[in-house]
Amino acid sequence: VGHLAVQIARARGAYVVATVSPGKLDFLRELGADEVIDYTKGDFTDKVRDIDLVLDPMGGDHAQRSLKVLRRGGVLVSLLDVGDNTRTQAGARDIRVERMSVVPDREGLVELARLIDANKLAVHVAKSFPLDQAGAAHAFLATKPIGKVVLSL
Known part of the structure; x- marks a missing residue:
């Protein structure tokens, strides 16, 4: 935001x-x-x-x-x-x-x-993850990255 x-x-x-x-x-x-x-x-x-x-x-x-x-x-x-x-x-x-x-x-x-x-x-994207790696994306969010984390289909 x-x-x-x-x-x-x-x-x-x-x-x-x-x-x-x-x-x-x-x-x-x-x-x-x-x-x-x-x-x-x-x-x-x-x-x-x-x-x-x-x-x-x-x-x-x-x-x-x-x-x-x-x-x-x-x-x-x-x-x-x-x-x-x-x-x-x-x-x-x-x-x-x-x-x-x-x-x-x-x-x-x-x-x-x-x-x-x-x-x-x-929009600054810190990292993209495939949807089946949503858990890894959530763990990455915990590192407080700069920018957004994207889940892709």
Whole structure:
């Protein structure tokens, strides 16, 4: 999700700040992230402020901490449900909380295709596996590879 989000945000003209593990710092820079924060070297909430939108793939405590970096009136988009406490704190600062759900539609898919055709969006595939090696693919995912893992028929 992150590597696609960075590319889409950059294509739309956003200034992108990404938090990432040490092994993926250069990868995110190559994708166009303006700032890359190694989350193992301290709390990201001490490094950035006044962010308009946070995409949170973690949920829970991470979503709540993300509120600290958002400007008043910003948006927290979470891939997972956030707790009532996070929603309450967000509301007190006029921060909108959205649960991201992807429902493909023609307009969205056409826009993604346009970005791909313009070389502004590419899916990085770490490794492909035949479907009968799904177990090996799952084990490979546990290594936290850079990019997607594909099962092919």
